[in-house]
Amino acid sequence: xxxxxxxxxxxxxxxxxxxxxxxxxxxxxxxxxxxxxxxxxxxxxxxxxxxxxxxxxxxxxxxxxxxxxxxxxxxxxxxxxxxxxxxxxxxxxxxxxxxxxxxxxxxxxxxxxxxxxxxxxxxxxxxxxxxxxxxxxxxxxxxxxxxxxxxxxxxxxxxxx
Amino acid sequence: xxxxxxxxxxxxxxxxxxxxxxxxxxxxxxxxxxxxxxxxxxxxxxxxxxxxxxxxxxxxxxxxxxxxxxxxxxxxxx
Amino acid sequence: xxxxxxxxxxxxxxxxxxxxxxxxxxxxxxxxxxxxxxxxxxxxxxxxxxxxxxxxxxxxxxxxxxxxxxxxxxxxxxxx
Numbered sequence: 001x002x003x004x005x006x007x008x009x010x011x012x013x014x015x016x017x018x019x020x021x022x023x024x025x026x027x028x029x030x031x032x033x034x035x036x037x038x039x040x041x042x043x044x045x046x047x048x049x050x051x052x053x054x055x056x057x058x059x060x061x062x063x064x065x066x067x068x069x070x071x072x073x074x075x076x077x078x079x080x081x082x083x084x085x086x087x088x089x090x091x092x093x094x095x096x097x098x099x100x101x102x103x104x105x106x107x108x109x110x111x112x113x114x115x116x117x118x119x120x121x122x123x124x125x126x127x128x129x130x131x132x133x134x135x136x137x138x139x140x141x142x143x144x145x146x147x148x149x150x151x152x153x154x155x156x157x158x159x160x161x
Numbered sequence: 162x163x164x165x166x167x168x169x170x171x172x173x174x175x176x177x178x179x180x181x182x183x184x185x186x187x188x189x190x191x192x193x194x195x196x197x198x199x200x201x202x203x204x205x206x207x208x209x210x211x212x213x214x215x216x217x218x219x220x221x222x223x224x225x226x227x228x229x230x231x232x233x234x235x236x237x238x239x
Numbered sequence: 240x241x242x243x244x245x246x247x248x249x250x251x252x253x254x255x256x257x258x259x260x261x262x263x264x265x266x267x268x269x270x271x272x273x274x275x276x277x278x279x280x281x282x283x284x285x286x287x288x289x290x291x292x293x294x295x296x297x298x299x300x301x302x303x304x305x306x307x308x309x310x311x312x313x314x315x316x317x318x319x
Contacts, residue, residue: 004241036309043264061271062306064299071275072295075282079291088291095299099306131279132242135249138275142268143253162284169247170280173254173273180258188263188312192270195304196254199270199277202297203247206281211289214281218296222304229311 007125011133015070016140018116019109020156022066026105029056029157033101037062044146052157053150057142063101064092066109067141071134073113078127085114162207174200191225243283250276263312267305274301 023029029052032038037058044054060067069092076084089110096106117130141149177196184190198221205214250273257269278298282290 001241008242008245034306034310035313036306039309039313040264040267043262047262047265057268058309061267062302062309064302067275068298068302071279072291072298075279075294076291078282079286079288084288084291088295091292091295091299095295095302098299099303128240128242128283131283132245135246135272135276135279139249139253139272143249143256143272146265146268165244166247169244169251172251173277176251176254176258186263188308189266191308192263192266193258195270195301196257196273199250199273199301200254202277203280203284206290206293207284209285209287211285211287211293214293215296218293218300222300222307225304226307229307 004126004129007129008132008136011120011125011129012136012140013133014116014120015074015113015130015134016137018113019066019070019134019137020141020153022069022109022112023056023060023105024153024156024160026066026103026108028059028065028103028105029053029153031055032062033059033103034062034099044150048147049150050154051150053153054146056153056157057146057150060138060142063099063103064095064106065101065103066105066113067134067138068092068095069106069108069110070113071131071138073110074117074127074130074134077114077117077121078131082114082118085110085118089114162203166203170200170203172200176200191228195221195225243280246276246279246283250280264309267309270305271302274298274305 040058041054072088073085076088092106180193253272278294
């Protein structure tokens with residue numbers, strides 16, 4: 001029970017680092033991909049947040065990005081191993097095109113996460129730990145405090161620049 | 162799917178339904194309708210009706226997109 | 240099998256936050272958390288390969304819905 005909880009928390013930390021790194025490398029905080037992302041960024045800035053962090057959060061809402069790729073890749077590894085993760089990457093690619101997103105952040109994140117999750121299943125983690133961990137990771141970005149999360153993302157984005 | 166999960170997901174659907182009834186803004190009502198749908202999805206999945214789930218997942222967002230032009234902002238600000 | 244209880248509890252928490260929040264633009268990230276939780280719960284409930292397709296269809300569909308609502312809320316041209 002306690003061991004599984006610790007595994008889930010460790011998986012949450014790993015997937016948080018993975019999807020934030022991929023999203024920032026693919027320049028999600030730079031500009032809103034669709035007009036809805038910019039509107040969400042404006043509202044978050046009006047609530048006391050930072051604009052570039054808010055833009056990244058709006059992009060996460062409006063299109064499947066690396067966070068969705070990580071979640072679906074973990075689901076794919078859980079149901080079918082590495083081929084399941086690659087099928088999940090293909091589904092994320094289709095979802096990106098449906099949502100008018102020209103980027104490749106989601107597909108890259110899904111392929112990377114497939115191998116990361118598979119590697120961790122070899123050392124004692126279960127793939128379900130990564131599903132729950134990814135939900136916890138997205139909760140810390142989108143669900144606890146928009147002002148603090150967007151300021152943290154803006155600080156990481158300044159480091160990338 | 163045991164009693165705790167039934168209670169939690171039913172709470173999601175019921176909070177969404179209450180929100181749909183109580184909120185004034187039309188966008189907020191549409192978002193709350195999406196929450197109702199999200200609470201129902203695990204019940205469809207727990208029975209194993211995955212084909213129904215895939216069909217419903219594609220029909221519900223298209224319904225929302227068809228309804229959206231009816232609630233443009235400039236007609237009457239709620 | 241504690242994972243599914245964590246996921247379900249996070250879904251309820253996100254829904255409560257989304258209902259309490261007044262600003263429409265700040266509601267959508269909370270609903271996004273609920274979409275992640277429900278998509279994870281579908282796969283955790285049944286570990287069948289078709290569940291992956293169902294979770295992806297649910298996730299892409301609800302993302303498209305949030306995208307359309309946000310674009311109309313912004314007042315911009317909605318493409319597609």
